[in-house]
Amino acid sequence: MAAEKVNDQERDNPEMVALREEALAALSKAASLAELEEARVAFLGRKGKLTSLLQGIKDLPPQDRRRAGMMANRLKGWLEQAIDEREKELRRMELEAGLRGERLDVTLPGRHVTYGSRHLISSIIEEIEDIFIAMGYRVAEGPEVELDYYNFEALNTPEWHPSKSLQDTFYVDASAVGREDVLLRTHTSPVQIRVMESTSPPLYVIAPGKAYRHDVPDATHSPMFHQVEGLAVDERISLADLKGTLEFFAKRMFGEDRAVRFRPHFFPFTEPSAEVDVSCIICGGKGCRVCKGTGWLEILGAGMVDPNVFGYVGYDAERYSGFAFGMGVDRIAMLKYGVPDIRYLFDNDLRLLAQF
Amino acid sequence: MRVSLQWLSEYVELAIDAYELAERLTMAGTAVEGVEKLGNELDGMLVGRVLEVTPHPHADRLRVCRVDLGERSVDIVCGAPNVRPGMLAPVAPPGTRLPDGSTIGEAVIRGVASKGMLLSERELGISEQAAGIMELEEAAEPGFPLKKALGAEDTVLVLEVTPNRPDCLCMLGMAREVSAVTGARMRRPHFQLKEDDPPAADDVRVDIIDSDLCSRYSARLIEGLEIAASPWWMRRRLRAAGVRPINNVVDITNYVMLETGQPLHAFDFDLLKDGNIIVRRALAGESMVTLDGVERRLSPEDLLICDPRGPVALAGVMGGEHTEINEATTRVLLESAHFDPANIMRTSRQQGLSSEASYRFERGVDPSGCARAADRAAYFMRELAGGRIRRGVIDARAREIAPLRLSFRVERASKLIGIALEAKEARRVLQSLELEVTAEKAGERGAVLEVEVPTFRPDLEREIDLVEEIARIHGYQNVPSTLPSSSARVGTLTPGQRFKREAARVMCGLGLHEAVTVSFISEAWMDRLDPAREWLPRFPVRLRNPLSEENAVMRPSLLPGLLEAVRFNVNRRVSDVHLYELGRVFLPQEGEALPREPLMLACALAGDWVPKQWSGDAEAVDFFTLKGIMERMASSLMVQEFSLQREELPFLHPSQSCAVLVKGEKAGFMGTLHPRVCDHADLPRNIAVMEIELSLFEAARLEPHFREIPRFPTLQMDLAVVVDEEIEASALEKAIRETGGELLYEARLFDLYRGEQLGEGKKSLAFNLVFCAMDRTLRDEEARASFEVIVTALRERFGARLRA
Structure with a gap:
């Protein structure tokens, strides 16, 4: 409210001073717009006190009229402004009071917005892809229904190898295709052969995808599973390069403080071959139930491409060397997210899917 | 393979504890799966x-x-x-x-x-x-x-021996490996054989008929045996190795097999006819009863040990019941032979019969070791069972398997492993494995070693095999870690791979959860969806050896898998199911061995799209929920000319069944699942489904191009028309766009109304039209004129009248 000092001239006029005081009191007493309107009428209405005072000026002696007129008008101006300001203030207060009445229970759930999720297998595959893309690899693909030639023969697997049996490998019914050598790939490795057949070195590729084995489902086996295959062929590729590459991968994937261990192993299509362990991501290497007390988790098979494999695809094994590796995506997903049973991955229970 | 350390220490000094040894063996390629303490x-x-x-x-x-x-x-x-x-x-x-x-x-x-x-x-x-x-x-x-x-305190290492290392399937072989990784010297067992006349050959004759499957057959004759339990120490060792003791003669054959790797068999000589062993393939229709009492039907590829009467053993797999050692046995014919690995594996698998012997033969037994193993067993039979050894080994050799000679380039190994290998070190490693380095020559790029590979290492056939031996004994842990030095590589995704990722993200963003379902479906699902095979392939990719009929067909569609997932959730009281899957299907191709494997994107929506909430009612999934998702997906992925066209598919509700078109080409289907299918598959009604071939969507993708934004005020007008029920909204919209001219900026259907006052078979559709000019402020009359043109066109083409 305008509360300027009462000036000397007004002080000369006790009537005006009193009126002003009265108006001030009335305005601050007005607690609503209606009361404010009443106050306005009481002072400025047709029969209002200030109106009456103004009307009374014409009855004053002429020498006093001008000064009294000026003072009364000034008072009127002041009063109008004061009412205006009081009105704004009252409106602000009314709005504020109204808003306070609109109090919400902010703990109610938010309005439903749909959301979705990637399957954890897809997330892991993308994560693996991105790590290798950053190292200069491309992503290759190959068919899931394959020929024996790509799945076994060109990968240096002997004709009599047990993994080729009907107990281990799914074969496609021969009556439809008229041949017996069509099967569901048992690993993503045939993509190696397909890539090498169609490309010349140097090449750096990974190949994610589904693979199939004749396993009855249990907590750790599924007839369908996922792998990521890797292949690098160039001049002067060494076992040391394989180690460095997979160490880089393992640390990116499982954490910089993971140790990585390479153990000699045997695979038909690599030589030398290795199994690769990372220090247990559950216990950090101290030994627990997940790593069976060893402190290590096997996550990869790898090795230097066997010269026989280069023979199948017409690469010069004296000039080029290469490494290959394959990893089980499902197992990595299970380890990384603590999923205890591989079958959970393919149940597609929304209560699981929505967690990732 | 179970290795008793107490037994092993007879052949090599073990200066380190069991866990350290386990670690060293593991790091040299023989993984130790467990360390067992015995005697507790x-x-x-x-x-x-x-x-x-x-x-x-x-x-x-x-x-x-x-x-x-x-x-x-x-x-x-x-x-x-x-x-x-x-x-x-x-x-x-x-x-x-x-x-x-x-x-x-x-x-x-x-x-x-x-x-x-x-x-x-x-x-x-x-x-x-x-x-x-x-x-x-x-x-x-x-x-x-x-x-x-009892000397029962022992430690057993449980080893995972890789299939290429048959030499590690015996104590002496493991002692050799331990010697190579620890540097300790090996001690071979020494024994003196005391033989008695007359020579065994007087009574025993061996004929190898099928020499392709049996390169060598050594036999010994031992007489005067007394069948009893074998001594405690031998039984203890057999037990530690996981072999059940039976009697002294049988135990000795097993013991020597575990010691040398050579499987042996003992026949009761008196039950063999004429002392004549004949090694031949089975005849058609032949059968025999093996030691386990099972009558075996034989195939002409099975190799048999026979006497003139017929089969006495399934070669390399199991002996026959008739000539089994028994309480009354006094004379034994001891067999120590070498059989073809692939043939033994085939027979073992075909007969579903695996034994310690077949396990070793199918991996490869040292062809040079037959006679010595027979001697060793004969020695024990004399020492432990009171036998007399008839003089001489009957050693039938059909073929000679000679040691292989390989050249080994030291520099090549260095390059492949990534270490600086010296000839001296290479020589030391090879010799520690009992590979003989016969010469060292200077090659073009450094030393070349000439290496003779003993016959107990059939896995070492090429230079690269020797490189591996060097690498594993040198220790992978001692190989440095580097990255390939070439810079000639660029990592990237193809446009197709990127599109797939984007599609997945968009589907998630639109509120769907990604499913991964198994690729196998049942024929029953095919019948359920499409009994007449109008749409699904008549001859899908079927498996010859499925796990069950439920999993016999490679999916020609993602739909069955997704619907199974819907059912799985609904059965668990999760009734609002919004799933998509990105995966391959398998479509046979005429004249091709392999099917086409297009990448499909499919969705299944069931239950409510919006659940009941405190602020409002539930909104059930319907056809238009999924259509909205597809439209949004198409526009997010910049797919042009996406539309639906009425087409009846056998598994969809006949009135809510569409083909999905992009650029006028069919890319898949969308609709509501036929109630017949829902009922038959025990699914709730009202499931919206779609499936498209992703590459066709990708092909219809266009880079977005800037379209001018109105800079002058726009005028909005609503147009509500009454038309016959059969008139489709898209036809009206198309006509509006065609006739609206340049000034029509946007047209959007916002209302559908049916009511009595419109009349039977009528509906009202209302469009919001936005008019503007790009170069000036549009006048009302101009927009009104355009509006009238549209109204006239709709009246003429569709009999539409303006709704009052």
């Missing part, structure tokens, strides 16, 4: 000497024995017939736990207190022998812990 089951048991045996006062069959346990003597009631004063026997004092889990207590047996138990071998868990108390050798002292007296 004998804890608490003692050696006792029976001092006195007196009859039990109240039982005829029982006796009371005074037993000296060193520091004290106790009375034990015992029923065994063989107790006698002076014998040393195992004693379990009260409180001892027996291997069968029971605990010995202090008992009063028919009025006599018994402080413990005298034990039989069966009670000790070391054999089936239960007839009497086990007799211990004289060397033991009363009161001595039994496990020490």
